[in-house]
Amino acid sequence: MNDRQLRPIPTSQGLPSYGGARESALSTNRVLRNTYLLLSATLLFSAAMAGLAMAMNMPYLGPIVTLVGYFGLLFLTYGLRNSAAGIAAVFGLTGFMGLTLGPILSMYVQSVPNGGQLIMTSLGITGLLFAGLSGYVLKTGRDMSFMTGFLTVGMFGLLGVILVGLFVDLSAFQMVISAAIVLLMAGCILHETSAIIHGGQTNYILATVSLYVSLYNIFMSLLSLLGGNRE
Numbered sequence: 001m002n003d004r005q006l007r008p009i010p011t012s013q014g015l016p017s018y019g020g021a022r023e024s025a026l027s028t029n030r031v032l033r034n035t036y037l038l039l040s041a042t043l044l045f046s047a048a049m050a051g052l053a054m055a056m057n058m059p060y061l062g063p064i065v066t067l068v069g070y071f072g073l074l075f076l077t078y079g080l081r082n083s084a085a086g087i088a089a090v091f092g093l094t095g096f097m098g099l100t101l102g103p104i105l106s107m108y109v110q111s112v113p114n115g116g117q118l119i120m121t122s123l124g125i126t127g128l129l130f131a132g133l134s135g136y137v138l139k140t141g142r143d144m145s146f147m148t149g150f151l152t153v154g155m156f157g158l159l160g161v162i163l164v165g166l167f168v169d170l171s172a173f174q175m176v177i178s179a180a181i182v183l184l185m186a187g188c189i190l191h192e193t194s195a196i197i198h199g200g201q202t203n204y205i206l207a208t209v210s211l212y213v214s215l216y217n218i219f220m221s222l223l224s225l226l227g228g229n230r231e
Contacts, residue, residue, distance in 0.1 A: 032196050034204035039211050046098035053102020060103040069096050086205045122222040137193040144194035154184045178221040185214040
């Protein structure tokens with residue numbers, strides 16, 4: 001075997017190309033594509049469920065029912081993440097979150113001046129944030145794994161605040177809490193997108209859930225900030 005046989009095949013960029021690297025890139029692209037396709041579908045489905053809840057004038061389910069339903073469906077989705085049934089579980093989770101969102105949107109439309117405009121503004125800012133954050137990671141290829149510890153602490157802190165809020169009135173701090181949630185969820189989008197392109201996240205079902213929850217929380221927090229916490 002001569003030296004020529006040991007050399008990797010150069011790509012058009014002048015970098016060596018290996019079969020394993022090519023397969024890894026294809027796998028990453030597949031996860032990214034499937035994640036965005038499923039995320040788009042679940043967002044549309046969630047919006048449809050929110051619209052249905054508004055049309056039926058559904059009452060607000062309350063924080064306890066919402067949390068129990070959310071975590072129950074979240075654990076179900078996690079358990080089915082490697083099967084086709086996991087896709088149905090994702091739609092069940094996002095559909096449920098859409099139903100819980102409907103009564104809140106109805107309240108804004110009916111009770112808050114320019115409520116419809118606030119909803120559309122919050123939705124637009126959420127979309128721009130997602131596009132900007134995801135686009136930044138995809139373009140630069142930066143590894144955001146260094147944020148793992150910070151985000152983990154932040155998520156536990158957020159859960160603690162939610163639990164305390166069930167028993168203590170935290171409305172005086174709601175604006176600060178909402179702003180903190182926006183920043184935390186923005187970090188989650190950066191981290192999850194980076195994990196996908198660097199191979200740390202290979203399950204598009206879990207990636208979809210992570211991005212959906214981040215977008216949901218950003219939208220709700222922006223609505224609270226722009227609407228002066230009237231929900």
